[in-house]
Amino acid sequence: MNVQLFIPCFIDQLYPQTAFNMVKVLEKAGCTVTYNAEQTCCGQPAFNAGFQREAKEVCTKFLHDFSGSEYIVAPSASCVGFVRNYYPKLFDNSSHHNEVKELQKRTFELADFLVNVLKVEDLGATLHTKATYHDSCAALRECKIKAEPRALLARVKGLELTEMNDVETCCGFGGTFAVKFEPISMGMADQKVTNARQTGAECIISTDHSCLMHLDGYIRHKGLPIQTMHIADVLASGW
Template identity: 70%
Template structure:
């Protein structure tokens, strides 16, 4: 099975090890993994800030970079959800309308690809400790991903999975929201971290590094011992 990697900006610039761990998992499952080095941003930051024309320019490049019949897999529910749900509006009644339909058909968030396409829940991973899962808005609300990550984590040897209070509530990042409404963003992040700590978790796990970066900033500033981990890093642990 051929897989094209879609590596979002956060992963490329700040957390490249998560991208490599995703490759590690996919190759273990027999996938032929490819990466197009010409790829850039999907355009979501510009779109959310109201710059539709600039976003369309970036998205047009994205469509050309991922003009493929292979599966396209990304370690981000946020970016995956944006392409799926908003590219149709950007390119409605345009010459690229069919390209959008093809892209949406082949694009998957990482855990979604494992559970829904490959029908895999046990990667043979090992991580000792207690973990709790944060439902990132992009994965949950844009992609409808809820049970898949939990099934994958439940199969990790040595990991006890506990639900925290308000696991579906936003962490407060929201891209430019965290800049424009900093006090609200920090308050939401604080509540998320405290809920995770109250669950007794050693690890705060999610599908989206944007959320985890935001939460890890609060954790580090206040000296908490809980660690943030992307689910790809968890699934690549211990083997």
């Protein structure tokens, strides 16, 4: 199966190894992965900040960069959720209307794609640690992803996964929310990390580096004995 790789801005700039690990995982699952080096942003930051016209220009470029019929897979439910749920509104009753409908059907977050499209759950990964999983708001509410990451993690040898309290509660990032409402955002991060540590976990795993970036910043600031890890990095461990 041919797959187009979409790498979000912050992963490209801050966590490139996660992108490389995602390629390893997809290739091990039998995919031929292509990467369009001309790709940029999905348009979500501008849209969320209220700049819809500017966002639409970026989104139009995304449509051009990812034209074709192949599946588009990204290590971010946040970006995937934006493409699936907001592109139809931006391009409603436009010349791109039908193109966007097709784009919705072929754009997937990594865990969702592995489990529901490729029907693969065991990637042969090994990671000896105790961990807990964080449901990102975008994965849970916009992409309806809940069981898929857990099914993949359950098959990682050596990984002990324990659910935290209030697992579906937001971590407090929310993009510019963390900047505009920093005290609230930090309070939410504190609650999330506290719940994670109460499980005895050494690691917080998620589909979204945006959440993990926020939590890791809080963890480092407080000097806490817990780390964060993207699910792509977990699935690429030990082989």
